[in-house]
Amino acid sequence: MTLSDFFRPDGRRLSKAGILLLMGPFFLLIGFAFLYPLLSLLSISVLEPQPGLQNYERILDNPVYATVLMRTLWIAFLVSVPSLLLAFPVAMAMVSSGRGMAIFITACVLLPFWSSVLVRTAAWAVLLQRNGIVNGLLQLVGITDEPVRLLYTQGAVVVAMTHVLMPFMVLPIYGALRNIPADYGRAAQICGAGPIRSFLEVTLPLALPGVLGGVILVFLSALGYFITPALLGSPQEMMISTLISQQLREFLDWPFAAALVGVLTLFVTAITLIFSRVFRFDRMLGGHL
Template sequence: MFSGVASSWGQRGWSRLTVSRSARDYSPLLSLALFAPLLLLLSFSFLYPVGRLLAGSLFAPELNVDRYIRLFLEPVYLRVLWRTFEIAFVVMLASFVLGYPVALAMAKLKGTWAAIVAACVLIPLWTSVLVRSYAWIVLLQRNGLVNTVLQEAGLTTAPLRLIYTEGAVIMAMTHVLLPYMILPIYAAVRTIPDDLERAAKNLGAGGWTVFLRITLPLSLPGVFAGALMTFILSLGFYITPALVGGPRTLMMGTLIGQQATVLLDWPFAGALSVVLLAATLLLLSVFRKALSFNKGVSGV
């Protein structure tokens, strides 16, 4: 009898360990204990550095807001901030124009071709940003591949100035960030039932009508997610603008790096970082508010 009771208790205890439980079953103390490692990691990797930047920009060595006044009074810093947002917006648009057809092909193709397209998207994502930026230097430099082909084809008589331009920065950043646009759109398109497109075609809708009335609207959550990621990541880019753009296309990330490592003006670098972070959070909140009006992404 005792062995039967022990066996029953053992099975019951094992079932309690193996059966998943809802988060509501845990006590607040246990939930906090489970959440504590992530909270500590977030505090030391994000909250503490941001707090130090804010404190250093305001209290180094005492309360001083002259750095922020200098940032808004000197036109050069406002031009760099505007250029940063302008390039980020253009990169976001270019990534959408180039990435949407690729995401659509990934979702519609089958077999070998689908694997080939997916490999073309993922392999560059696994390559270092530094390597890809140097690849663009090799392509666009004065004696690079592009200028060599243009001259040998007779299209130009002298090398064109392709490197260290805003266009070069946009191309290189779009190349780096393109997977971040493709993958969310691909995930959204994959969730669209094929029955909707077949039903629309049976009712007489053409290919463009099906795309504009069904595919594009239902893929908007992926478009919004990809646009948000590419835009936010573009604002903080440092390596690619520094290598491909040079001093003529200075962006906020490069400017902050110069202030911190070259001029050793850490308080002003902190002020630039805080302004960029505040502008990014403001745009993020506006973006989320705009998305809340869309029925399909009200929960984003």
């Protein structure tokens, strides 16, 4: 087999065999580090303690588990909304700013990746504690007379997860906005459209693929988040990731924990398939493949 078998006649584009050769190590890594452990875990849910679906029936029979799953979906939705509202202006500023300012904004967006999620979550715990900065500011401006409970609440979890996941919303929207020709906005102004109308009828529809890509990235990531809900949330508002950890670490109930993983995987797969059927992922990421 020669190089001509992997390249097209123009010498610059790979053939299908060449693509498979380059993607082979990646597929092996995915299979070894993700698919095999996941399938092994799911097999435990139906084979132990005896073959059957009793672990999944246990989830359906107890309304507590359904409540935890619905709460997880709700918190993922709550995180996605403020992430979108905060990320869109940042992405627009990155596109419309000069080179120096765009680099600065990009560095600010990517800066959280330089520290671990645990460190960022611990920082929010310091800010939101009873004697923290946030409570101090609320009392200083006269909104509250005494410290209020901010830590170990659903609001604390949503705020901290929004801070952690917002970069995953900014980058797809930035990619979509950057691919919109500047002539479109000028053409809309020549036709008499004001800034608001130009944004609603030109910029927003063309940026929608990036918006949808950011929403699904943030939403799916929030579904399986563990560290932030575990540190900032309360036991009364447990998410499914914390419930799975509890079943594994405290009760050592691996089959039931595997069934919870199966249910979560089912929801993630269903949402991904719906988006992949309705929207093209290359457009959602703001690219033109």
